[in-house]
Amino acid sequence: MSSAVKAGTRRGAAVPSGAKPAAGPPAKPDVKGADARSAEGGFSLPPGRALAICLQLQTAILEHRLRPGMKLSEDEVGEIFGASRTVVRAALHALAHSGLVSMERNRGAFVSRPTIREAHEVFEARAVIEPRVARLAAGCTTESQLENLKAHIEAEHVALAAGEMSRSLYLSGQFHIAVSEIADQQVLGTIIRSLISRSSLIIALYWKRPDTACESHSHHALMRAMESQDGQGAEEIMKSHIVDLHSGLDLVEHSHHDQALSEVFKK
């Protein structure tokens, strides 16, 4: 049933939609150090083909082309990517470990639907970890890294101006990842990537207002703090930025879809 998964062209580039050139010249940014090692959670790359499937699925989820709750049938995904269930299974397990999909025994894999509680916890965790990492990063930012950050912000602006909401959010996450990579802490970096991935799901579910160009300002301020080696400042900006993100969510039971119907007309 259903034509659920419709990600990219069977064998497009690993991050096809990630290279979308909104405007010609100013869009050279494109996540620099986030190639293969930015894989799922960051850990042990699944062998061979599974990794490609992983990345495509991940990108699709992070760009909200696959919404939370969608079923990822092994057969279906396998047919789409022209792979056997064995490797699809590996890919799905990998994504499950990174928290993007959840697997229910004998029922299959679904794009994760973070609970409200988990949403809170993810952003609390980010509020604990990322500010500290931002401080570390501020202490050792090179010129080219600053350029990279600038390009990221640039790209965010472009996407936002073009009204590409989901892509904008994706890039926003990539910015945070870029910051964590500057800190050159792989362990914390991996953790942060995982949290940001999950944040993407949370935002897809609980975002309050579809407008709000809130991001770019904080990101710019953060970059400037890093530019002037202001660790303390960077830490504080990051902290408040994440708190802002957290409070920008509408964390109440959403009573989604038909459940709402049966609930509304109950009596």
Add this chain to the structure above:
Amino acid sequence: MSSAVKAGTRRGAAVPSGAKPAAGPPAKPDVKGADARSAEGGFSLPPGRALAICLQLQTAILEHRLRPGMKLSEDEVGEIFGASRTVVRAALHALAHSGLVSMERNRGAFVSRPTIREAHEVFEARAVIEPRVARLAAGCTTESQLENLKAHIEAEHVALAAGEMSRSLYLSGQFHIAVSEIADQQVLGTIIRSLISRSSLIIALYWKRPDTACESHSHHALMRAMESQDGQGAEEIMKSHIVDLHSGLDLVEHSHHDQALSEVFKK
């Protein structure tokens, strides 16, 4: 070659070696809330049988029965646990995601050998995260949870007195996990579990002195801070405790095994 893996009885309890009764009566503690949900990294449990294998391998690694660098052949593990390679593979992948084993393409799975850099990063990460979690935990510790912590410390003492070094370290890690569970933060708790698991590997590789009953004191102090709801104190104690652990490591290239030989007689 080799009779590498020799964990438990093919189908013993999930955590057989974890229940080793050093002394009869005083050993009732045994990790309370750390049953199945304390699985590997904490994430998506591999389906069915794989989970059991996961847990057994994990326990063996955490107790240093499987040393870093050991090869975990799929066939071999499969034969030992009476399972087919399919499920063994899933188990190994899961452990790889939690950082306990590393897989090299076309070469197989090995118990991870954390690099010195990774060792530093893991303890830096713990120093960032755990103190904050300890603070949270201190604010909401119930009586029974205190009892549980007490039992943990008790068990550590017993193991230490019996000279069971590796088990003592294992229990030390479990104590930290117990603290994180009190904080009732699943996301951060999962992260902490993963970091502690890796710490176990790091300690196996880089521990300085095989003696040192250093742990228990800090743990006891932490417990008392939590008992008196002293969040600030708990945070500080945890912080310094982790720094102590970090500095208790001998983080220099160990030139292990034969490499040492060729090095010694080089000139």
Add this chain to the structure above:
DNA sequence: CAATCCGGAATCGTATACAATTTTTAGGCA
């Protein structure tokens, strides 16, 4: 008419078989 029960279809869990790659070993040659 509604609730329940059963059978088919679909999907997942596991085992086994085959292909690809690596490692090792045996052999030949300088």
Add this chain to the structure above:
DNA sequence: TGCCTAAAAATTGTATACGATTCCGGATTG
């Protein structure tokens, strides 16, 4: 003796097949 080459052995990567469980629809019955 030492080193390079090549074939064999071992191990992993992938595909397919079969059994088990769940889901969905229709028939039966109170």
